[in-house]
Amino acid sequence: MGFWIYLMSDCIIFGTLFATYAVLGYGYGGGPSPADLFSPGFVFVETAFLLFSSITFGMGMLRADKGDVDGLLKWLGITAVFGVLFIAMEIYEFNHLVHIGAGPDRSAFLSSFFLLVGTHGLHVTFGLVWLGTLAAQIKWKGGLSEANTRRLGTLSMFWHFLDLIWIGVFSFVYLVRLV
Known part of the structure; x- marks a missing residue:
């Protein structure tokens, strides 16, 4: 029950961030x-990494349902690689934007962009830490015990939630504004 309350509070946070972006997203202040700023190809690859991570997480869950710890850990490792690639691209994008003078202090649009996308990135980073910790627990402490299986299901909901939020970010922040 506690995790569902947390997830609903995250929905409120992201809803607020989307609303903020909706209000401030056209406030360019004479800036870019x-x-x-955005390259559709770059954002598409970034999105593909995160969506593939959701698929690989699902494959891991199928292995867990069959009691295959090694298969689960392999798929969680692949999920982590996709998640790290996503975060690396996001860090590169932020660094590039700041380097060309399009940092969060440039305009209302960029402030709301950095806040929304950055908050999502922090959640993915937290999810990667959680994934690594849980994989270590499964490998070295308890295997697919009842507690670890419950934690795995909770992490799965969180990971898929982040993908759902990213689809909103991709559509609302990148696609709509590039058309």
Whole structure:
């Protein structure tokens, strides 16, 4: 029950961040617009990494249902690789934007962009730490015990939730503004 309350509070947080972006997202302040800053190909690859991580997590869950710890850990490892690639691309994008003078202090649009996308990135980073910790627990402490299986299911909900939020970010922040 506690995790569902947490997930609903995250929905409120992201809803607020989306609303903030909706209000401030056209406040360019004489600065660059999304069409000036974002590369559709780059964002597509970044999105693909996160969506593939959701697929690989699902494959891991199928292995867990069969009691295959080694298969589960392999798929969780692949999920982690996709998650790290996603975060690396996001860090690169943020660094690039700041380097060209399009940091969060440049305009209302960029402030709300960095806040929304950065908050999502922090959640993915937290999810990667959780994934690594849980994989270590499964490998070295208890295998697919009842507690670890429950934790795995909870992490699965969190990971898929992040993918759902990213689809909103991808659509609302990147696609709509590039068209």
